Amino acid sequence: MARKFNFSAGPAMLPTAVIERAQAEMLDWNGSGMSTMEMSHRGKEYMSIAAKAEADLRDVMGIPDNYKVLFLQGGASSQFAMIPLNLMGDKTSADYINTGMWSKKAIAEAKRYITVNIAADTSDNGFTSVPTQAELKLDPNAAYVHYTPNETIGGVEFDYIPETNGVPLIADMSSTILSRPIDVSRFGMIYAGAQKNIGPAGLTIVIIRDDLLGKATDICPTMFNYATHADNDSMYNTPATYSWYMAGLVFEWLKGLGGLEGMAAINKRKAEKLYAVIDGSDFYANPVAINARSWMNVPFTLADAELDAAFLKGAAERGLVTLKGHRSVGGMRASIYNAMPEAGVDALVAYMQEFEAANA
Ligand SMILES: *Cc1c(COP(=O)(O)O)cnc(C)c1O
Numbered sequence: 001m002a003r004k005f006n007f008s009a010g011p012a013m014l015p016t017a018v019i020e021r022a023q024a025e026m027l028d029w030n031g032s033g034m035s036t037m038e039m040s041h042r043g044k045e046y047m048s049i050a051a052k053a054e055a056d057l058r059d060v061m062g063i064p065d066n067y068k069v070l071f072l073q074g075g076a077s078s079q080f081a082m083i084p085l086n087l088m089g090d091k092t093s094a095d096y097i098n099t100g101m102w103s104k105k106a107i108a109e110a111k112r113y114i115t116v117n118i119a120a121d122t123s124d125n126g127f128t129s130v131p132t133q134a135e136l137k138l139d140p141n142a143a144y145v146h147y148t149p150n151e152t153i154g155g156v157e158f159d160y161i162p163e164t165n166g167v168p169l170i171a172d173m174s175s176t177i178l179s180r181p182i183d184v185s186r187f188g189m190i191y192a193g194a195q196k197n198i199g200p201a202g203l204t205i206v207i208i209r210d211d212l213l214g215k216a217t218d219i220c221p222t223m224f225n226y227a228t229h230a231d232n233d234s235m236y237n238t239p240a241t242y243s244w245y246m247a248g249l250v251f252e253w254l255k256g257l258g259g260l261e262g263m264a265a266i267n268k269r270k271a272e273k274l275y276a277v278i279d280g281s282d283f284y285a286n287p288v289a290i291n292a293r294s295w296m297n298v299p300f301t302l303a304d305a306e307l308d309a310a311f312l313k314g315a316a317e318r319g320l321v322t323l324k325g326h327r328s329v330g331g332m333r334a335s336i337y338n339a340m341p342e343a344g345v346d347a348l349v350a351y352m353q354e355f356e357a358a359n360a
Contacts, residue, residue, distance in 0.1 A: 005344035008322035009152055009297060010175070011195040013339040018249045036245040041238055046245075050233075053248030060254050063184050063207055070206040070226065071234040071244050076102075076174045076193040078224070079204065080109035083146065083170055083189070085220040087212060088114050091143035095119040097136065097162070100127040100151030101328065102172060110146070113217075117142065127154045129289040136162060144168040144188060150176035150294050152196070153326045155286070155333065157294040161186045168212060175296050177205070178254060178338060180264035188212055197296070197337045199247035202240040254338070263338055270336050270345045271295040277349045283356040301331030307359055308332070314355060320348055 006013045029036050032045050039046040054069050063069060072078075083106075084094060093115040096107045099122050110116050119138050120131035138145060145164045150157040152175040161183070162169060168188025177192040184190065189212060194203035208226055216225045228236050257263055275293060278284040283303045286293070302311060308324075308331065315323050325331040336345055 002319060004319045004321050005340065005347060006322050007320065007334045007336065007340070007344075007348070009196070009326070009333060009335040010193070011201050012197075012335055012337045014199065014246070015250065015253050015339045018246065018253050018339075021249055022246060037242045039241065041235055041241050046241060049245050049248060050235075050239075053244055053251060056248060056251035056255060057205070060178070060251055060259050061182070061184055061207075066210050067184060068206075068208050068210055068213065068226075068230045070208065070229045071239050071247075072204045072206055072229060073202060073240050075201075075204055076172055076191060077105070077109075079172070079191045079206070080106045081113070082220075082224045082226070083144070084110045084113035085224055086216045086226050087168065087170070087189075088143045088217060089215045091141060093117050093139065093142055095136075095138055095142040095145040095164075095167070097121075097131065097145070097147035098123065099130055099148055099156055099158075100154040101326075102151055102153070102174070103146075103148045106146055106148070106172060114143065119145065122156075126287065127151065127156060128287045128292070130156060130158045130292040133160065133163060138162075138164060138167065140165065140167065142167050144170050146170045146172070148172045150174075150296055152297050152335075153299075153329060153333075154288065155294040155297040155299040156288055156292050157296070159291050168209070175335075175337075176294075178260060178263065179267050179296055181260040194243055194247055196335075197339075199250050200243045203243035203247055205247075250339075266342060267295045267336075267338065270340065270342055271298065273345050273349055274298050274334060274336065277352050281356055281360075283360045284352065296337055297333060297335045299325055299329055299331060299333040301325075303360070305330065310359070311355055315348075315351055318347065318351055320344070320351060323348075 095117050097120045119136045122129050145167050149171050170189045173190050174192045175196045178197045188209050190207040192205050195201035213227045213230050222228050278286050278300050284300050286300045323332045325333040
């Protein structure tokens, strides 16, 4: 059986070794006579799986002790409402940096609960850059500052962590978490849907500094309150047990690769190879400012959009799938998350050169 190189933006590829391990444990986890899917989340066995996954994530990311790690549901999209409901406290406004489609969604939802101040907006260049620190119009009285370190659709990634001078910084890391080391202590909260770089869909990870807990507004639903989940080790209700287990296998896999330093070296090489073939030709183009180019999502266009269908067809014949760009951007998008093997990028690069030679 040949596994395809799947360039989907999410749900995305998982490491083959992780899926094989899950397969081996499918019917009988560790002599329990059960699949992890069938276990009580309050049983000894599952609790050990959950605790190990958290410990490994803390280890891999270097999460300080004064941060809680929550294993939630509802996707990153639920966070767009949970953030203002939990973090506005006695403030009336929050700062949002708008760098693309996901920032916009977070802003639209936050506006239902809090006054949104747009600290920077790159829509005038079609969301192809990131604002500099000096361009951020930050309000010292803001409840928090929200940004999207990696815009999954535009392929735009911040090359620095904004300095917010004590105002909690909140980051939607759905498509960049675990791709390289980061200093968690710079953030008030980091969140991510699992289906890009963590594991199967259905799980959302929230990493939150503990002084930000317990400030939810009165109307905040119990299930939307971070304190509910922090106080109950993410088991106030039934968590996404299988996705949590799978995420744990991914964290173990990352440790085996040398953690995030090891992963970053591979990711940097993968991205550089792909941008090199785009920049080295007049046939392919990527509109994003060099300093803001994403390591994880690489959109590119062909010189003639009439060739898009032929490009995709030839790619699929070579086992290179889900390369069609987001409908709002057009062209192609190669999502090359952690689990995309370097061989997959090599195969894509070789195909792009072959296609160009035949069609330019
Ligand atoms: C995919 C994605 C989302 C949405 O995630 P869901 O888990 O589907 O709600 C939000 N933000 C970013 C940056 C994403 O890439």
